Amino acid sequence: MNVPRACDLGLIGCDACGKVLQARQHAEHCPRCDAPLRRRKPDSLVRSWALLLSAAILYVPANLLPIMHTVQLLNVEHSTILSGVVLLWKNGSWDLAIIVFVASIVVPLVKIVCLALLLLTAQSGSTWAPRERTQLYRVLEFIGHWSMLDVFVVALLMTLVHFGKFAQVEAGAGVVAFCAVVVLTMLASMSFDPRLIWDQQTDRDAARP
Amino acid sequence: MDTTALVICEHCDSVYRRMPLHHGQTACCTQCGAVLYSNRSLDLDAMLALAVAAMIVLLIANAYPLMQVELGGITRETTLWNIILITFDSKVGLIAVVSALSIFFFPLLQIALYLYVLLPLRLGHVPPAFAGAMHALRQMQPWSMVEVFVLGVLVSVVKLAGVATVSAETGLWGFGVLTLLITALGGFDLRELWDRAAELGE
Ligand SMILES: [Zn+2]
Ligand SMILES: [Zn+2]
Numbered sequence: 001m002n003v004p005r006a007c008d009l010g011l012i013g014c015d016a017c018g019k020v021l022q023a024r025q026h027a028e029h030c031p032r033c034d035a036p037l038r039r040r041k042p043d044s045l046v047r048s049w050a051l052l053l054s055a056a057i058l059y060v061p062a063n064l065l066p067i068m069h070t071v072q073l074l075n076v077e078h079s080t081i082l083s084g085v086v087l088l089w090k091n092g093s094w095d096l097a098i099i100v101f102v103a104s105i106v107v108p109l110v111k112i113v114c115l116a117l118l119l120l121t122a123q124s125g126s127t128w129a130p131r132e133r134t135q136l137y138r139v140l141e142f143i144g145h146w147s148m149l150d151v152f153v154v155a156l157l158m159t160l161v162h163f164g165k166f167a168q169v170e171a172g173a174g175v176v177a178f179c180a181v182v183v184l185t186m187l188a189s190m191s192f193d194p195r196l197i198w199d200q201q202t203d204r205d206a207a208r209p
Numbered sequence: 210m211d212t213t214a215l216v217i218c219e220h221c222d223s224v225y226r227r228m229p230l231h232h233g234q235t236a237c238c239t240q241c242g243a244v245l246y247s248n249r250s251l252d253l254d255a256m257l258a259l260a261v262a263a264m265i266v267l268l269i270a271n272a273y274p275l276m277q278v279e280l281g282g283i284t285r286e287t288t289l290w291n292i293i294l295i296t297f298d299s300k301v302g303l304i305a306v307v308s309a310l311s312i313f314f315f316p317l318l319q320i321a322l323y324l325y326v327l328l329p330l331r332l333g334h335v336p337p338a339f340a341g342a343m344h345a346l347r348q349m350q351p352w353s354m355v356e357v358f359v360l361g362v363l364v365s366v367v368k369l370a371g372v373a374t375v376s377a378e379t380g381l382w383g384f385g386v387l388t389l390l391i392t393a394l395g396g397f398d399l400r401e402l403w404d405r406a407a408e409l410g411e
């Protein structure tokens with residue numbers, strides 16, 4: 001089944017309020033909500049790539065640097081994100097270990113890899129599985145902010161564990177890098193325009209005899 | 210051409226003509242599967258009740274301690290603002306700023322804006338700066354992270370359980386309820402509020 005597309009019918013939808021307008025009559029701003037009217041998100045690919053690459057670079061220190069220093073009876077322990085998961089697992093809380101592992105390690109990595117895949121395929125004009133790629137984009141949008149979990153855990157622990165020489169928790173530089181990775185990947189997926197996946201799709205359809 | 214009966218898919222730019230739906234039905238894009246619109250008739254009373262409840266619960270959640278930790282006879286209690294202030298004074302001030310925005314300011318502003326928009330609409334007129342308030346609401350939604358924070362508190366409780374005696378306090382229950390209320394509010398489609406305001410404006 002062929003569904004007409006707004007760009008082919010000379011229509012434009014307002015991103016902010018959903019109003020459908022004739023592109024000819026409304027050049028710049030939506031008459032209902034005054035948001036700028038754009039066919040596609042501006043510089044989607046460039047912005048998304050820049051944010052994604054910064055996130056990928058910071059992903060390295062985020063995982064290698066300690067996110068927390070725990071001082072317990074003169075014994076200092078530096079924990080990274082991964083060693084925090086291992087500790088939870090060893091202490092028998094395997095359910096939480098899995099949650100933290102997914103939120104802090106799997107989600108950011110999946111986001112970076114999948115967004116790079118979406119960007120590459122959109123850029124090269126791939127016609128491969130557009131529906132599935134759009135669904136993948138929606139999943140990425142949905143899971144993005146859950147990675148902030150470890151940042152909040154560090155903030156909570158360093159506030160609560162203030163018992164002088166008995167026990168003390170201090171934050172490490174890794175948590176700042178990690179926080180930046182989460183914010184950057186969120187911004188990167190917001191800058192990506194899923195309609196780009198479909199633009200090439202219709203061009204190919206039109207080119208076919 | 211009359212464009213008011215049309216709807217454009219946000220994710221793939223397909224154009225559809227709006228059709229009447231049965232109650233509880235949702236119209237999805239046949240191309241990419243995105244939700245186009247639903248027939249959950251916009252219930253301003255329900256939304257307003259949720260927003261009022263959310264505002265009260267947010268104040269309670271922030272006023273009472275989240276949890277109590279006891280080690281070697283010393284007891285510590287913490288509210289959200291203790292966490293933000295102590296974190297801000299440490300070497301990692303950035304995470305205090307992010308936490309304050311995503312757990313306190315954005316949720317607070319979100320609920321306040323809902324109240325600001327919903328109350329006049331319910332009374333039959335469009336509030337001043339309606340468009341600005343609605344744009345702010347839409348942009349803030351992804352950055353409000355109360356639900357992630359609640360999960361973070363639970364993880365911290367477990368991490369501490371081996372070292373100290375930990376107990377959950379009123380504030381944590383408050384944040385738990387707040388998560389449910391904000392999720393319910395976020396389930397309403399803001400685009401339907403635009404349509405309602407346009408009807409009133411005419
Ligand atoms: Zn608009
Ligand atoms: Zn679609």
